[in-house]
Amino acid sequence: MPATPPQADSEAIGRFFQTREQKTMFMKSKQAILSGFAVAVLASSLSICTLNARAADDFDASTIAKDSALASRVPQDIAAKGVLSIGSDTTYPPAEFLAGEDGQTPEGIDVDLAKAMAQRLGLKLEFVTAQFDSILPAIGPRYDLGISAFTITNERYKAVDFVSYFNAGKQWAIQSGNPAKFNPDEPCGKTVGVQTGSTGEKAVKVFSDTCVAAGKPAIETVSMPKQTDLITRLINGAVEAVYAGSTNIGYAVKQTNGQLETIGAITYPSPNGIAVAKGQTAWAQLVADTINGLIADGTYAKILAKWGIGSAAVAKAEVNPAVQE
Known part of the structure; x- marks a missing residue:
């Protein structure tokens, strides 16, 4: 679960960064899944309230x-x-x-x-x-x-x-339909959720620093200790994207009944x-x-x-x- 960021693919870097110096700065810095994640509708917000997974009993x-x-x-x-x-x-x-x-x-x-x-x-x-x-x-x-x-x-x-x-690897998650118009190739100025102390958090900081160096707005980072709380915030729209490990993101997307989706490729497994x-x-x-x-x-x-x-x-x-x- 996640101290420099994973590398991004060269095509994405080319779209996001317009100069060789900006590219160089970035490059140097850098499951059947089970039933669960019951999503409760409470007033105007959604929260992940339980996770009660049950797998086929093929491992004892x-x-x-x-x-x-x-x-x-x-x-x-x-x-x-x-x-x-x-x-x-x-x-x-x-x-x-x-x-x-x-x-x-x-x-x-x-x-x-x-x-x-x-x-x-x-x-x-x-x-x-x-x-x-x-x-x-x-x-x-x-x-x-x-x-x-x-x-x-x-x-x-x-x-x-x-x-x-x-x-x-690492993966982005967003609300289904991408109402925030989040672009993983240009996350500048967006609100992104990350787990405290994770490599995802450090990667997003580098992304943000590179935005600022390019004269673009910084990423607003929301850092929380619990990954499940970040997923809840994403469902509620309190953050525009979450950046985390690909297995966690893939699991969350499948367990939230179509409320979330992934965007962009899984970047460089480690x-x-x-x-x-x-x-x-x-x-x-x-x-x-x-x-x-x-x-x-x-x-x-x-x-x-x-x-x-x-x-x-x-x-x-x-x-x-x-x-x-």
Whole structure:
């Protein structure tokens, strides 16, 4: 879920920026999906009030057997407590969100993957809801891992190590019919929603700075901690567009019954990663080996298929892969 922006395609850049210098400045800066997102009409506004997803029961983590060889490599402090603690911002469907009869049960791609990892390592799972921008600083002291659709970036590498497990790009969402006449190739002067601390937020800042440098009005950025709140604002017309991860945007569009649509192409997919405390190389490698085992036995494919995003799969999980961002 999202520290420089993804690259835009060259044709779009050519339409938006009129000079070579402006182009150069920009370039240097830079799922079946389930039933859910019940939309309530209250007075003159719409809000996303519940998310109660139910997938075909083709993945059951309880059937995954412990791998004794992998379990023997679990760090001593984690093995002693017998619990794998995960920090995650559970407002980012379909990666992670709260659902179930009580509306407080974590579900999603990342949740299923964490369950599978915990089973394979012989650990119980503690999946903890946290604000997105608070997770990475707490990896190690508070959480054993961070799994929250984190785009792997060189900036984030300064704080944590990563294990790649998923690919996602960036996408714009707008109200259906585009009543705000939003043009992703020229977002200057528009009101755009972004999640606080995300790569989408930083990308939009660069877009805005480039607008100003070109003598155009800045983008008015609305930054919020919860992605679901941004989708609600977009439905209500409080923002003209939302810029976020392509899987999240695609899911939101499908779950809001025709009220939203995407605009523009998905820009340059980049790996998402599981965050591991900086310097814990052996632990990071164990996480990668565990995921690769799930890839090899078909469990990983089942999880992605359950959420309708098999095209985002990686062939192999890697520790600290090279990235452009």
